[in-house]
Amino acid sequence: MAEKVFTWLDERLGLKTIYNTVLDRNVPKVNWWYTLGSASLFLFALQVVTGIFLTVYYVPSPDHAYDSVQYIMNDVTFGWLIRGIHHWGATLMVIFVFIHMLRTFYFAAYKYPREITWITGVFLLLATLGMGFTGYLLPWNQRAYWATTVGTEIPGTAPFIGEFIMRILRGGSELSAVTLARFFSVHIWFLPAIILLLIGTHMYLVIRLGISAVPRKED
Amino acid sequence: MSEPNKLERRDFVKVVLAVLGSVMGAAIAIPAVGYLLSPAMAVQKKESWISLGPLENYPIGVPTLFSFTQTTVNGWEKTVNSYGVYVTRVDETIQKVFSNMCTHLSCRVTWKEDAREYICPCHDGIFNIDGQVMDGPPPAPLQEYQTKVEEGVLYFYFVEG
Numbered sequence: 052m053a054e055k056v057f058t059w060l061d062e063r064l065g066l067k068t069i070y071n072t073v074l075d076r077n078v079p080k081v082n083w084w085y086t087l088g089s090a091s092l093f094l095f096a097l098q099v100v101t102g103i104f105l106t107v108y109y110v111p112s113p114d115h116a117y118d119s120v121q122y123i124m125n126d127v128t129f130g131w132l133i134r135g136i137h138h139w140g141a142t143l144m145v146i147f148v149f150i151h152m153l154r155t156f157y158f159a160a161y162k163y164p165r166e167i168t169w170i171t172g173v174f175l176l177l178a179t180l181g182m183g184f185t186g187y188l189l190p191w192n193q194r195a196y197w198a199t200t201v202g203t204e205i206p207g208t209a210p211f212i213g214e215f216i217m218r219i220l221r222g223g224s225e226l227s228a229v230t231l232a233r234f235f236s237v238h239i240w241f242l243p244a245i246i247l248l249l250i251g252t253h254m255y256l257v258i259r260l261g262i263s264a265v266p267r268k269e270d
Numbered sequence: 271m272s273e274p275n276k277l278e279r280r281d282f283v284k285v286v287l288a289v290l291g292s293v294m295g296a297a298i299a300i301p302a303v304g305y306l307l308s309p310a311m312a313v314q315k316k317e318s319w320i321s322l323g324p325l326e327n328y329p330i331g332v333p334t335l336f337s338f339t340q341t342t343v344n345g346w347e348k349t350v351n352s353y354g355v356y357v358t359r360v361d362e363t364i365q366k367v368f369s370n371m372c373t374h375l376s377c378r379v380t381w382k383e384d385a386r387e388y389i390c391p392c393h394d395g396i397f398n399i400d401g402q403v404m405d406g407p408p409p410a411p412l413q414e415y416q417t418k419v420e421e422g423v424l425y426f427y428f429v430e431g
Binding site: 104107108110115118119121122126127128129130132133 | 300301302304305306307308309311312345346347
């Protein structure tokens with residue numbers, strides 16, 4: 052029965068072809084450093100799921116942001132777990148994406164024909180850092196507030212356009228409800244959308260071009 | 271090679287995968303479901319004895335309004351609701367406490383001493399001193415609360431409804 056259903060679906064959706072193309076690819080003999088991309092992808096998925104769950108209770112307003120986070124941590128069943136995973140997953144993701152980049156660099160995997168994979172990867176790293184920066188403000192505690200004050204002050208020191216950039220980041224000249232709202236929006240809509248597009252491209256290229264082998268001594 | 275009742279390697283792997291998969295699935299599903307259902311599981315008790323102060327504060331035969339607030343906490347927000355009850359001392363020993371909420375559409379009724387009746391300003395509902403409907407659209411008498419007197423202090427059992 053299950054086999055019949057699968058055959059019916061496969062005939063129409065081409066599931067086996069997807070499986071063969073995506074998972075049964077030919078890969079050179081590689082080592083554990085080559086698992087960092089998958090690890091980053093897994094962490095991203097984890098962040099998406101826990102992040103969606105957090106929006107059930109989190110409120111991006113100065114009146115309620117801190118209290119709603121306290122509510123998640125103290126009152127909601129397993130709230131501490133969901134937020135804990137999101138919190139630590141964020142840190143891990145930055146680390147994993149960064150080491151993934153180092154691996155690609157040191158193994159010279161960015162060269163022809165994989166330049167675009169590399170470039171999308173660079174933007175993925177920047178987007179990941181952007182997620183960390185925007186997410187850091189959301190708990191609206193002292194650390195979040197002052198970290199973002201400093202973090203938005205830094206581009207403000209750039210000559211000529213610095214102050215304008217700072218005003219764009221803050222949505223005004225000082226940190227306010229507007230800052231919190233736009234950081235939240237960027238954190239849950241803009242950056243995830245960009246990251247999904249970039250990951251799509253990145254993985255399409257990985258499948259299309261295959262992964263590069265570990266460089267040999269004579270290379 | 272393989273004896274009839276022996277577990278095949280493939281089947282063993284299948285069983286192990288199924289068991290591990292179920293354990294991991296449960297480990298993910300239980301927190302997820304608990305997280306989403308959490309506020310629905312918290313039952314707020316909205317019943318309590320509320321003090322109305324010393325019994326002698328209330329004159330006999332004249333319904334007197336007592337206003338109070340109840341704070342409810344929903345998630346990260348506190349809501350303070352105002353309520354009013356009419357305290358009526360029938361004589362030295364019998365006292366009644368009525369909600370001032372009209373049973374028609376929840377407007378607040380007011381005691382009119384000259385007419386000796388409660389009047390609802392919204393649709394002219396009229397109740398007598400015992401909370402019974404005398405006129406107008408209200409479908410039921412005013413809600414009456416249980417009372418008690420302890421050491422000269424009057425209490426009533428507030429049930430939100």
